[in-house]
Amino acid sequence: MVTHAPARPGRRRRRRSLEGWMFVGPFMLVFALVFLAPIGYSIHLSLYRNRLIGGTSFVGLDNYAQAIGDAQLWAGFGRVALFLVVQVPIMLLLALLVALAVDSGRLYGRAFFRVTIFLPYAVPAVVATLMWGFMYSNQFGLVGSINDALHVTLPEPLSAGLALASIGNIVTWEFVGYNMLIFYSALRVVPVTLYESAEIDGAGQFRIVRAIKLPHLRGALVIATIFSVIGSFQLFNEPAIMRPLARNVITTAYTPNMYAYSLSFSGQQYNYAATVAIIMGLITMAVAYAVQLRGTRRK
Amino acid sequence: MSTILKVAAAATAAMLALAACSDDSSSDLATPPATGTEADVTAALQKGGTLTVWAWDSTIKDVAAGFEKKYPNVKINLVNAGTGDKQYTALQNAVAAGSGVPDVAQIEYYAVLQFAIAKSLANISGYGASGLKSSFTPGPWNAVTPNGGVFGLPLDSGPMALFYNKEVFDKHGIAVPATWTEYVDAARKLHKADPKAYLTADTGDAGFTTSMIWQAAGKPYQVDGTTVRIDFADPGAARFATVWQPMISEKLVAPIPPWTDQWFKALADGTIASLPTGAWMPGNLASGAAPASGKWRVAPMPQWEAGGQASAENGGSSLGVPEKSANKALAYAFVKYASVDEGKDLRIKGGAFPSTTADLQNPAFLNTPFPYFAGQKANEIFAKSAQQVVPGWSYLPFQVYANSVFNDTAGKAYVSSTTLADGLKAWRDQSAKYGTEQGFTVK
Numbered sequence: 001m002v003t004h005a006p007a008r009p010g011r012r013r014r015r016r017s018l019e020g021w022m023f024v025g026p027f028m029l030v031f032a033l034v035f036l037a038p039i040g041y042s043i044h045l046s047l048y049r050n051r052l053i054g055g056t057s058f059v060g061l062d063n064y065a066q067a068i069g070d071a072q073l074w075a076g077f078g079r080v081a082l083f084l085v086v087q088v089p090i091m092l093l094l095a096l097l098v099a100l101a102v103d104s105g106r107l108y109g110r111a112f113f114r115v116t117i118f119l120p121y122a123v124p125a126v127v128a129t130l131m132w133g134f135m136y137s138n139q140f141g142l143v144g145s146i147n148d149a150l151h152v153t154l155p156e157p158l159s160a161g162l163a164l165a166s167i168g169n170i171v172t173w174e175f176v177g178y179n180m181l182i183f184y185s186a187l188r189v190v191p192v193t194l195y196e197s198a199e200i201d202g203a204g205q206f207r208i209v210r211a212i213k214l215p216h217l218r219g220a221l222v223i224a225t226i227f228s229v230i231g232s233f234q235l236f237n238e239p240a241i242m243r244p245l246a247r248n249v250i251t252t253a254y255t256p257n258m259y260a261y262s263l264s265f266s267g268q269q270y271n272y273a274a275t276v277a278i279i280m281g282l283i284t285m286a287v288a289y290a291v292q293l294r295g296t297r298r299k
Numbered sequence: 300m301s302t303i304l305k306v307a308a309a310a311t312a313a314m315l316a317l318a319a320c321s322d323d324s325s326s327d328l329a330t331p332p333a334t335g336t337e338a339d340v341t342a343a344l345q346k347g348g349t350l351t352v353w354a355w356d357s358t359i360k361d362v363a364a365g366f367e368k369k370y371p372n373v374k375i376n377l378v379n380a381g382t383g384d385k386q387y388t389a390l391q392n393a394v395a396a397g398s399g400v401p402d403v404a405q406i407e408y409y410a411v412l413q414f415a416i417a418k419s420l421a422n423i424s425g426y427g428a429s430g431l432k433s434s435f436t437p438g439p440w441n442a443v444t445p446n447g448g449v450f451g452l453p454l455d456s457g458p459m460a461l462f463y464n465k466e467v468f469d470k471h472g473i474a475v476p477a478t479w480t481e482y483v484d485a486a487r488k489l490h491k492a493d494p495k496a497y498l499t500a501d502t503g504d505a506g507f508t509t510s511m512i513w514q515a516a517g518k519p520y521q522v523d524g525t526t527v528r529i530d531f532a533d534p535g536a537a538r539f540a541t542v543w544q545p546m547i548s549e550k551l552v553a554p555i556p557p558w559t560d561q562w563f564k565a566l567a568d569g570t571i572a573s574l575p576t577g578a579w580m581p582g583n584l585a586s587g588a589a590p591a592s593g594k595w596r597v598a599p600m601p602q603w604e605a606g607g608q609a610s611a612e613n614g615g616s617s618l619g620v621p622e623k624s625a626n627k628a629l630a631y632a633f634v635k636y637a638s639v640d641e642g643k644d645l646r647i648k649g650g651a652f653p654s655t656t657a658d659l660q661n662p663a664f665l666n667t668p669f670p671y672f673a674g675q676k677a678n679e680i681f682a683k684s685a686q687q688v689v690p691g692w693s694y695l696p697f698q699v700y701a702n703s704v705f706n707d708t709a710g711k712a713y714v715s716s717t718t719l720a721d722g723l724k725a726w727r728d729q730s731a732k733y734g735t736e737q738g739f740t741v742k
Contacts, residue, residue, distance in 0.1 A: 052417055052697065053525050053738030139554075140561045160714050244556060248503050248710030252703060265388045266703035267733065268395075 039281075045274035052268075063275040072253040073276060077283075079164060080255050084232040087168040092224055095176045096217070099183035100209060114184070118177035125174065129241040132170045137245065158246040167238045175231070179224045186220035187213060222295030226288045233284040236261070256280045335628050337427040340635075343628035347372025350626065350633055353390065354405035355382040356454065356616065357582075358649035362642035366633055369641070373629065383407060387414075387699050390621070394419045400623040402630040406451055407616045408442035409506070409694045409702070412522070415450040416696045420619040422448035426631040434639050438688045439654040443617045446524075451619030452638035455646070456654035457577025458684035459510060459600050459613045460677075462584065466594040467496065467572040475598045479542045482601045486551040489572060497553035500571045501546065503713045504557060505705035506613060507576070508723075511543070512536045513611035513692045515603045519727075520693050526740045527695060529731050531723035538603060540720040547713055554713075563587035575600060577613035578681035582650035585671045592670065597677040599684065610687040615654065652681060659685055697737060701730040 021028075046063050050056045067073055101107055102114050120128065135142035136157035143154050157166040190212060198208050236257040243250045252262035256276060264273035352363065352375055363375040378401065380389045387410055393399040394417075406414055414420045428449040432440055439453035463475065471492045476482040486498035501507065512519060517535020521528040530536070546552050553571050555562045565571040567588035574580065584595060600610050618637055620630040636642040639655060647653055647664065658664050659682045668674040695701050708729050712722035734741040 051736070051738035052413075137561065140564060244559065247556065247706035248714045251707040251710075253707065262703065265392075266384065267700045268391055269736070270395075 039278075042274040042278055045271050046278055048271050050268070050271055063272050064279070066272065067275050067279055073256060073259055073279075076253050076256045076259050077280075080232050080235050083164060083168060083235060084229060087171060088225065088228040088232060090168075091172045091176055092179060092221070092228065094172065095179035095224070096183055096221075098176065098180045099187060100213065102180070102184055103187040103213070104205065114180075117180055120174050120176070121178040123174070125237040126241055128174055129170060129238050132166075132173075133242055133245050136166055158242065158249060160249050163239075163242075163246060163249045167235075167242065170238050171231075171235075175228075179228075182220050182224050183217055186217050190216045218295070222292060225291050225295065229288050229291055230284055233257075233280060233287070335425045335631075337425075339628040340426050340632050343626065344370055344373070344632050346629075348626055348629055349374040349376060350403060350630055351376045351378060351401040352403040352633065353378050353380045353386060353401040354403070354618070355379050355386060356405060356646075356651070358646040358651050359405070359637065361645040361649055362637045365642055365645050366636050369636075370632075373633075375633070384699060384703060390414075390419070391417075394621065394623060397623065400621045402620065402624040402626055403633055404619055404621055405454065405616050406619045407614060408439060408453075408612070409509075409698045411443055411450055411617060411619070412445045412694055412696045413699050414619065415445050415448065418622055420450040421622045421624070421627055422450060423452075423620055423627070423631050423634070424449040426628060426635075428452060428631070428635075431635075431639060434656060435654050436656055436659065436685050436688075437690065438612050438685070438692075439615060439617070442615075442694075443619075451617035452634050453654040454616045454618050454638055455579060455651045456685060457579050457612050457614040457652065458681055458688060459514065459575060459577055459611050460680050460684055461573060461575050461598045461600055462580055462595055463573035463598060464569055464571075464591065464594050465596045467569045471496075476601045478605050478607075479601045479603055483542065483545055483551070486546060487549065490551050496570055496572060498551060498572050499546075499574055500553035500555045500557065500562060500565065501713075502552075502554055502556045503706050503710040505702035505709075508539070508705070508709065509694070510577075510611045510613040511539045511575075513689060514600060514609050515539050516609065516689050518691060518693070520695050522693050522696060525738070526742065527734050528742045529695070529727045529734070531720075531727045536723060537720065540718070540723055542603075544719050547719060567591045569594075577615065578652040578684065579614060581669055581671060581677065585650075593673045596672050596675055597669075597680050599680055608687050609689050610684040611692070612688055652678075654685075695730065695734070696739070697730070697734055700733055701726070704729050704733075 047058060047060060048056055049059045049063065098117055102110055102117075107113055123131075133141075138144045138147060138154070138156050143157060147153055155162060157163075194212050195208060198212060203211065234257050235255045239250050239254045240258055240261070243254075252266065253259035257280070260273045260276040260280070263269045263276065347370065350373065352359065354377065359377060363377045367373060367375055380386045380401075386405070390401070390404055393401070404420075406420070411420070431452065432444075435453050436456060438458075439456045443449060443451045443453055461475070467473075467489070468475065471489055473485050473489055474481075476485050482498070489496055489498050509519075512531075512535050515535035515538045517533050517537075517539065519529060519531050519533050519536045521530075531540075553565060555565050555571065562571070566574070566584065567590045569591070581597075585592065588595075602609060618634040620627050620634060624630050633642075637646070643653060643655060643658070647658060653659065653664075665678050665682060666676055667678055669677045705726055708725035709719070709722035711717040711725065712719040717725075731741040
């Protein structure tokens, strides 16, 4: 039937676009259902307020005004921002060094090394955090055992001053391998001819890294940074699982996501939790977009 | 004809909805009328059916089995939806969603008022619950009967006592403290004699703190309808904060979070030498700190005044019937079975501490020797403590939330130079803020 259709250009163009929609249709449907609809519902929720006494009422942008002046939210935001500027560079630098080492071809047992570095990423975050929680314990954990064996007093990893760094350590351990893999795959697609010509020109390994490998890694670096920015702003698993070990330090509003979680699950403040989630989503989008703009800009 | 009826019904419903919207906050709080009668319960038992019960208490399993045996046409679907606040979260979500609501739910005393005010729990007085008042000790009964309704039946109670490791006490020549001042001195003495040992563990626990203030005759929470007064500068609260402060600042409490593996290990190996807690503790000690069997004993709570006779409740739960249960009459039958009838006997056999006056006076109960306490008749001490509970205590109508932010605020006293008194004040402010946001008048 399709072949018998009149071959007028206008008709054909319209039909072509329809076929396109049929291809993306299933995706769009699921996308709308699991992405657009929840966001729409959250925005709807954020315009209301539900009270134990007085029920639900429409409050317009009151929740947003409250969030802007909410010290707890911004303290949590400050914490993840600090986490972002300290942990992410350390993690990406480590991942970069490992990727370059694996790619250099001078590493003995390369496959084994690659798998071992990647392995922590395969450990579920919950298990990893429980394991680290045990090691961090200064009563019966690893820190406690070291203290006993060497008669020293190591600083408590989950004390007020060190908790964020300890969480950063877990996240770094978990994600170095993952980022290494992103960098490593980017390095694998560099044409071998470039290396050959560099060698003919007499370039050393460091020169090759600087002049060929790093420029080729630019795209991968931007992607990894964006993932890490999102990951930092959404920090939840590690502090939430660590909380029972240090409730007084890791508060219910330790990170914005934890705050949204406790607002909704302990305080039944679904509306305000939705507001916090939307604000954090917007900030994350803005920062990720800025990273992308900055990263893909030509010199 | 039927169309006219439908229209009339719709109009009535709309008017009711409008009326509900225009309700002012005071009538919002009005206790929902009791639904059903005792005859409904009998009828429901004859008809049978399936009940979903949410409870984490381990003895409810026996109760469910016993109930099914007695009423073969009833099927009990027992679900452990989490312990304490985890279960409340699930229950609140189910109520908000309007589906998946259980027929019976275990609710701790501190949370009953919150669920009653939110109209999540049914007023079961009509089924005959109001006639059971004399069966229970006053503390638990008051907790389940806020605002003139009955929102559950007491399952157990937690009159406080001091559990202590006699071996550790004897080794270091520590006498069982009779007052909290002596307790603090004993903590100093023990920790000095053995820097690895602590008299007790405390990492900031809302339930423990409120119970201690309760015993000190503090009344930090006063609830009158939608008006709530929160005051941690009240003499009882201030007394607790002053006496307990050195325990924290001199690092005399083990920084081991409760209910963790290391906590049980520390209870077993003598690192934690005593615990002031509720009468439901023996079973937990026997299972969690089994190696220390025979070393522990029970003593009456240390007092705030020398020669005093005051005690408080710590924990304890009720069984309530959610308003959205489809089979409230049958649910009530189960609640009654578990709290005053045969189910209660099964629970006592399983190690639960009852809140029924008859059992608390029963010689067989009082004379039960506890192998874990080297044969000590600990129930005598618990039963006496139950009689000495300071009357007049009230929790907040949003205590579940308040407890969830205890460590954010008062917990600062445990990890920084903030004093406990200032920490409690911060807790007060955070609770008050939430109360105001929820439409209460907070003073």
